[in-house]
Amino acid sequence: MPEVRLHDGSTIEIEVTGTGPTLLLPVNPRPVEGPQADEMRKYGVDPALGQSLIKGLSDTFRVVAFNYEGQVLSAPKPETLTPANIVSDLLAVADSVGADRFAYYGYSWLALIGLQLATRTDRLSALIMGGFPPLDGPYKEMLRVTTATYEIACAPQAEPQQDDDEWSSVALSQDQTRQFVTLYEALQSFDDRAAQPQITCPRLCFVGSADEIHYGPKWAMCL
Structure with a gap:
């Protein structure tokens, strides 16, 4: 698979499938297997979602798939995972396939x-957002959650409790969690309502009907 160099010098593999207008799809093109797949199914997540999206869209679009979330977890960027740097990474992916114009889907x-x-490029032909509101986004709340996650990662690890929430089994390192604090710190002054006039491409947003996260007792001191 071709590779693209990102802002921190690390690389990411991309997979190009189909023909037509270019669609950047930051998903894992390979199905997750084994115990991790079983854990994902417990919370209603399809371990083969990325592959399903690629198959479903590649008859109409040239789908450029790349596992960006997996990349930042395997090569954490604790001090540099800012919106500007992530956008530069996405544009590097688009440049690598010669896409001057492209659509983007993210969840x-x-x-x-x-x-x-x-809001940072005029190269988008369409924007599709899932699971995050384009207006009145929970930026402050997500900073609290990511800061709490980082503090838990820094603390001595205790044995999981029977009544722990879905996040208890997710063992992330300090660097992995710190990078998301960096991301949400950089977004605290972002005004998503004021930004809307800057977005001139067609756009679509969808969310679940009961998109809720329940936190277990160990989060009580953090949130």
């Missing part, structure tokens, strides 16, 4: 980054 924090991308 959760990758949808948030799509909004940043739309």
Whole structure:
């Protein structure tokens, strides 16, 4: 697979499938297997979602798939995972396939980054956001959550409790968690309502009907 160099000097593999207008798709093109897949299914997550999206879209689009979330977890960027640097990474991916214009789809924090991308470049032909609101986004709340996650990662690890929440089994390092604090710190002054006139491409946003996260008792001191 071709590789693209990112802002911190690390590289990411990209997979290009289909023909037509270019769509940047920051998903894992390979299905997750084994115990991790079983854990994902417990919370309603499809371990083969990336592959399903690629198959479903590549008959109409030239899909450029790249596992950006997996890359930042395997090569953490604790001090440099800022909106500007992530946008530069996405543009580097687009440049690598010769896409002057392209659509972008992202879910959760990758949808948030799509909004940043739309305000920082005029190259977007369409923006699709899932699982994160384009208006009145929870930037302050997410800073609290990511800061709490970082503090938990820095603390001595205790044995999981029976009543722990879905995040208890996710063992992330200090650098992995710190990079998301860096991201949300940089977004505290972002006004998503004021940014809307800057977005001139077609756009679509969708969310779940019951998109809620329940935190276990160990989070009580952090949130």
